[in-house]
Amino acid sequence: MMNSLTQKPYLIIFFLLISISSYTRAKTLKQNQPCKQIILYYHDILFNGTDLANATSAQITNETALSHHFGMMVVFDDPMTKDGRLLSPPVARAQGFYFYDRKNTYNAWFAYTLIFNSTDYKGTLNIMGADPLPEKTRDLSVVGGTGDFFMTRGIATFTTEEVQGDYYFRLKMDIKLYECYNHK
Numbered sequence: 001m002m003n004s005l006t007q008k009p010y011l012i013i014f015f016l017l018i019s020i021s022s023y024t025r026a027k028t029l030k031q032n033q034p035c036k037q038i039i040l041y042y043h044d045i046l047f048n049g050t051d052l053a054n055a056t057s058a059q060i061t062n063e064t065a066l067s068h069h070f071g072m073m074v075v076f077d078d079p080m081t082k083d084g085r086l087l088s089p090p091v092a093r094a095q096g097f098y099f100y101d102r103k104n105t106y107n108a109w110f111a112y113t114l115i116f117n118s119t120d121y122k123g124t125l126n127i128m129g130a131d132p133l134p135e136k137t138r139d140l141s142v143v144g145g146t147g148d149f150f151m152t153r154g155i156a157t158f159t160t161e162e163v164q165g166d167y168y169f170r171l172k173m174d175i176k177l178y179e180c181y182n183h184k
Helices: 004-029
Strands: 036-045 057-059 073-081 092-100 108-117 122-131 137-147 153-164 168-179
Touching: none
Parallel strands: none
Antiparallel strands: 036 073, 036 168, 057 073, 073 092, 092 108, 108 122, 122 137, 137 153, 153 168
16 A cells, blocks of 8 residues: 555646646647637528428427517528629538517527538537627527538637528627547
């Protein structure tokens, strides 16, 4: 059995290795420099009862009388393009939901997956977070991914580009990934 004097060097070496490992890991993240950046445009066309062929989202709960669409939930399968034109070829699909969760101002909460299947990228990115609509830019968390985005993390910055009533909006999404793995 080891006495306490012989255990101390092992403990010191153990903690030294943990410290070096943590320091090395923190340095490789390079928080100010993304390992990958993608700019995409998100197009949402809410079904209004007459545009079945063009709609990419549907309201699945009614809003309440509390104002600002509070309580309304929308499920979507929206096209993502490389430019701001709705009719450009989609490079990904955004599939998920958002709901309005604030009584005194417009605020939505998003949870969705970007599904890529193009010559540029294959795989998914999972994004979620609050979207306080009155703000000029809003950051949502990239919480993981698959394929070319295996276990990635980062930030998706939303900027509203266009709004047409309650039935169409376009967001510019500046996606910066800060934790990237090459799993191949």
